[in-house]
Amino acid sequence: MASNLSHSAQDYLEAIFLLADREGFARVKNVADHLDVKKPSVVSAIKVLMKKGLVVHQHYGCLELTSEGEELAKEIHRRHQVLFRFLNHILGVRTEVAEADACRLEHHISPQTLELLIKFVEFTETFPERDKTPKWLDYFQKFAATGEAPPCLNDTSGGCGFK
Amino acid sequence: MASNLSHSAQDYLEAIFLLADREGFARVKNVADHLDVKKPSVVSAIKVLMKKGLVVHQHYGCLELTSEGEELAKEIHRRHQVLFRFLNHILGVRTEVAEADACRLEHHISPQTLELLIKFVEFTETFPERDKTPKWLDYFQKFAATGEAPPCLNDTSGGCGFK
């Protein structure tokens, strides 16, 4: 589906989607600032997206996604979000770093990995209960921060999820 | 350290390292086959690595890493391995897919994420005991395969690592 788009094209599509969503509109200038490129780069990238029927753009006007473009953008953004949540909420990567990594990694994940990552995030966010951190994750985070082994290692009575 | 090497240069370096290790030698042909590129591409990539003092290469002869090149290659490969183990052993991504994903992802991970990923892999491989799968991971794998919630959700007595 998104497979015939280059990484950079995907970035542009996602940027248009996000800007339209957050600011109410997307323009060449916007997109350029968001992706930290110059305006002519945006213009030529958009030409590609227009040829593929993903974006419409009247001369000197706003950028809009076609419905197909929006579908795609959502899929791309979802990938980004899952990665971000994994990095930030589970691994504990700092927010800005996680954001930047997600941006780059999102282009290189296979569908199978994406699917399993989604499940993994869902698993940790859903069990034991939404908004509670699972014990094993607490233990990991402590281990990551201090090197401290999970307590049940010295607790042969079991029942801590680590046996 | 590896930061002034392009992604592609890193791939070439890693390939030389692996081939030298596995086959006992690395040659242009080898590397080309391994990376699925043509020989001239290898030759020009190697020129870059030679200029950086990472590879030595006598005309029409074998490719060898300098000690600095080997350091770097090891670091790159370590990153690859960590990713692979996470994808394959923890998420459960199929071996070939995990291998391919690791190849691509290894270039896009920040040092912080790498470090945390290393700890995460270490955490799951070390606790409760080497060569035993932690309970929470069992539960995740079951959840991923069947959608089945971990049993302790219905078990309010706690003690399963999910409270």
Added chain:
DNA sequence: CCGTTAAGTTATCCTAGCCTAACTTTTTTT
């Protein structure tokens, strides 16, 4: 020891994706 084949090399070309400079259109200010 010579010819064939395989490996390595060189020259040259191509594309993607960025850039700057210069120009046009639109919007805003006065």
Added chain:
DNA sequence: AAAAAAAGTTAGGCTAGGATAACTTAACGG
């Protein structure tokens, strides 16, 4: 309503990293 500023566009250039075609060197079998 004209000038100035801001946004958009076009033309053209550059680099990285691939490719092909044609050539050179090395290796090996008869």
